[in-house]
Amino acid sequence: MQRILSAQLPAHVGATVRIAGWTHRRRLLKSVAFLIVRDAAGTAQVVVTDPAVRAAVEALAEETVVEVVGTVTANPTAPAGVELTDPTVRPLGPPAVPPPFDLFRPTLSATLPTQLDHAPVALRHPRRSAALRVAAAAVAGFRATLDARGFVEVHTPKIVGSSTESGANVFALDYFGRPAYLAQSPQFYKQLLVGVLERVYEVGPVFRAEPHDTARHLAQYTSLDAELGFVTDHRDVMTVLRDTLAGLLDTVADRAGPALTLLDAAVPPVPAEIPAVHFTEALAIAGAPADEPDLAPAHERALGEWARREHGSDFLFVTGYPMAKRPFYTHPDPARPAYSNGFDLLFRGVELVTGGQRLHRHADYLAALAERGEPVEPYADYVDAFRHGMPPHGGFAIGLERLVARLVGAANVREVTAFPRDLHRLTP
Amino acid sequence: MQRILSAQLPAHVGATVRIAGWTHRRRLLKSVAFLIVRDAAGTAQVVVTDPAVRAAVEALAEETVVEVVGTVTANPTAPAGVELTDPTVRPLGPPAVPPPFDLFRPTLSATLPTQLDHAPVALRHPRRSAALRVAAAAVAGFRATLDARGFVEVHTPKIVGSSTESGANVFALDYFGRPAYLAQSPQFYKQLLVGVLERVYEVGPVFRAEPHDTARHLAQYTSLDAELGFVTDHRDVMTVLRDTLAGLLDTVADRAGPALTLLDAAVPPVPAEIPAVHFTEALAIAGAPADEPDLAPAHERALGEWARREHGSDFLFVTGYPMAKRPFYTHPDPARPAYSNGFDLLFRGVELVTGGQRLHRHADYLAALAERGEPVEPYADYVDAFRHGMPPHGGFAIGLERLVARLVGAANVREVTAFPRDLHRLTP
Incomplete structure (x- = not known):
């Protein structure tokens, strides 16, 4: 039977x-x-x-x-x-020992650290496993949307020879007797692969030696990365991101409906065109001084309320962040070079996605590094590729755990991560 | 326009x-x-x-x-x-510098090391990029087949607290001042997640500090892992693997047809039932002494020829490998405990997939470790979970790069890997 x-x-x-x-x-x-x-x-x-x-x-x-x-x-x-x-x-096996906490109650009464210590058991609680199902559906939707738009999935090195992107917060390792590092993002590789396949995405682990012990930082998280060539500017990237989010959320609703119901969650509608404000407008809307170089969490919350009130949208693009606050590979706004063609996507007043247009000319890379007083040498393999012809391009990255935590209303990313890694936690 | x-x-x-x-x-x-x-x-x-x-x-x-x-x-x-x-x-940018080798010739004349040194350019050659497209289609087919069978995609830690599976060949890293290691496989985590979701899969990087400098070893490769609960024995796993391979290859044919054509490759048909021989029969077929503990490459080649000749199949399962040659979590054959419920799938006489039924009783884990003289402590988090009820289960793992290399006839896995990592290579 x-x-x-x-x-x-x-x-x-x-x-x-x-x-x-x-x-x-x-x-x-x-x-x-x-x-x-x-x-x-x-x-x-x-x-x-x-x-x-x-x-x-x-x-x-x-x-x-x-x-x-x-x-x-x-x-x-x-x-x-x-x-x-x-x-x-x-x-089908010998009797089990009783679990360290009741799994049959509507919510787990154990503290989060206790749940995490006993993750193989805690994840069996229907609310915990439901979050894993939402995550799986989100990733499936991300891929399906990009597949339909001609993107090719890639797999890039997680062990790299120089601690590039930010210098700090990298994990060092011994690579056959040589120093090496865990990749903080596939940023450089996905750009190089735009030179090969035009449109690429990767779903994979990224590693941050985060000294912060917060509800939203993990030492390993799953990054949903996309990058595309032959764009006019960052607005083409924003269009793809909008469609990707819409497809991702549709798939969550389709494939993880019972999980959402169990978690009292629903997927938010994505407007056909997500409202967008320039960073300078964003400061004014948030009531911040015009010379602020970045948006504080309180500003982002105010912007989230404004987007809901003025546009009926849970989502808001903020474009044109000051160049000084973006990574060196960011493309400036040609009309206002102190501002970038970079953007953040806010979801209910919290940053959900970062993206933008990247530099694509070799000389621009050299100038950008020189301006920041950074040597070219650690980036040589990356920067050299731009001597061989790269189209205007850009992309974005979504942190899976943060996205899922927002969607299901979890206060801590660890609630939606099977076996989280952080400052204190290396097991199970 | x-x-x-x-x-x-x-x-x-x-x-x-x-x-x-x-x-x-x-x-x-x-x-x-x-x-x-x-x-x-x-x-x-x-x-x-x-x-x-x-x-x-x-x-x-x-x-x-x-x-x-x-x-x-x-x-x-x-x-x-x-x-x-x-x-x-x-x-769309300044003139490029000429590439270090001609990309327009039918094949790249540069040596493989030269190609790898200049990977961002070499991958632009249509034969190199075609292999990346085949890999992307293979992964999509793997996921689609398992999604349709109720599997849930998971993401597990790549940084682990103890060097478990084999002890040797692990990369050590400094984790906030503590020793840690890069995961050699998601084996333990996928088993623990069978206790949560019954059927899971993961596509992700695995890390082997391989001291071997061969055409088929990489220090990082992409592992396609699946694990399922409530099996009778390894034969249920073999059925899922057969269907997964068939779905994977169908998707490659569907989505990467032009890439296959360009590479003069075609996907092999997967028989509705892949022929299977027990390890003891396999030795006899290969003409090996009956007391050989494992199959040598020459034996595998002989078996591949036999499967083609006797069954018209490119694929052959070998089941019942001796327990002594399989990892400690392998389930023995209850009727012949010196042999395992583990299997290999050979493709044209070369091992392509390893899998099997795993132990699922806590006492069996303790006995298996004791018999091998291994302490329980490094495996405590893993083994303890089996006190909380685990169903009979099993799974398999496919190395993406080896699979693609076989499919497209590449002599070296590095030819089908965007940015390979090995004993000597940490860049680009």
């Missing part, structure tokens, strides 16, 4: 079926016992009246893996309107 | 269009000049007769990025039957 999933039970009323999963909860009443079995699709209620079966169920701790053969019986008061009656219950 | 790609030209005969790309080749004849422009879709021939335009083209080195506006004109002798006439040519 083929195993079926709990969610398939309503289609089998009257039939004898086989299910399997984890002992999620047992309720041992006087005349009847209920065994709740959890599987990948949800839970199933098993009604036990036979004394021998009851004795077997009593001996199984929560989380024991079991197989149940029984009759699917309609019962309007049971979850999903069906339950399994007249069951046989067979453990 | 919207830019179109070279492959779209035949649909626009008679129209004025805009294309853009790289100066792939110039042929400067007496009365006419030909400019071959390469873009993401292929190449386009531009016919230049106007002296001013010719002078501009003469000034552009190969690889300069250009935009061409011209009339699409049918010409049966031109590639794809069309060419652009009466063009204007505008560089």
